[in-house]
Amino acid sequence: MAFLQFLVFLAVTFVAVTANPTGRVVGGYDAVSAQFPHQISLRFQHRHTCGGSIIASNYILTAAHCVVETGTTPYAAEYFTIRAGTHNRIAGGVIVQVKRVVVHQGYVVENDLALLELEEHLTFSSKIQAIPLASAEVPSGAEVIISGWGLTENKGDTLPILMQWNTVTALSKSQCFRKILMSSDALLCLDHPSGAGACNGDSGGPATYNGELVGVAGFVVIGCGTSRPDGYAKVFYNLEWIHENMI
Incomplete structure (x- = not known):
């Protein structure tokens, strides 16, 4: 029962990476013109x-x-x-x-x-x-690029003018489960250190690997920029x- 209560708590602390768009990719870099034409x-x-x-x-x-x-x-x-x-x-x-x-x-x-x-x-x-759609699963440990105009910090309040981007790491289903107690064939789990990752305003944005669209930004756990991985809808599965x- 305690395990189920923990799962309920985890579920209600998901933060959809959308709405109230006030910031950018956490810990990101300024994009340049035509860097992300998709x-x-x-x-x-x-x-x-x-x-x-x-x-x-x-x-x-x-x-x-x-x-x-x-x-x-x-x-x-x-x-x-x-x-x-x-x-x-x-x-x-x-x-x-x-x-x-x-x-x-x-x-x-x-x-x-x-x-x-x-x-x-x-x-x-x-x-x-x-951008081409994913042609295969993303290997565990692969470096994946994310981009968008989302928050730079968990409680930021200013949108960036320029698009931001960062590099994150794909996890296996078992690695994802160990970190956030979730795993699914439809979920792409992207890991990053504290102070990086997706945030509010990045939702729906791309995760790319080898020039293909592999994920669509969905949720963060607890808050933006924590050490917990972010959840992306897996393009290959869909x-x-x-x-x-x-x-």
Whole structure:
């Protein structure tokens, strides 16, 4: 019973890496122009709330919790736009209206994915590119790159202008379970030292390995920048769902 109570406590201390977007990747570095041409800023009523990745000229992959109103029901697409083609959160690039929002039907903590169909196709350039989806599992111990405009610290209150990025380490299922008492085929566990990792405002943003999109930012445990690994939705596990829902 004590073990179950601990799991309940752990569950309620998850912090979704979304909403109240006030900061950047914890312990990150300034990105430069065209360094992450697949990364977009997802905007709710014209305000940055989450990240996302261009996976086709008219499709973005992001986190379900960035777009849902209740359960798996999303807000109307008209509330969302994306800014693409810039590492600057407030200037440059292009802003495109979202046409359709599709939330993963199995979304709870796992399967935290949503597809956004755009009103118009993006024009690819050096600053706007689709990223290939994961073609295999990420090996344990592999260095993975994360990026976004999320908090720099657990209780920060200022959004960065420039996108931030950092390097984290993929864990095996058993390693993940030992650290946060969670493991799943659908979960990519990314480890980092204290003072690094994803945070509020990074949700939905990419984790990349060997130039492929391997994860979508989902949650942190206890708070941002702790020594506990962060949880990302595993792209490789969800390839079938992604392809089936891209019309």
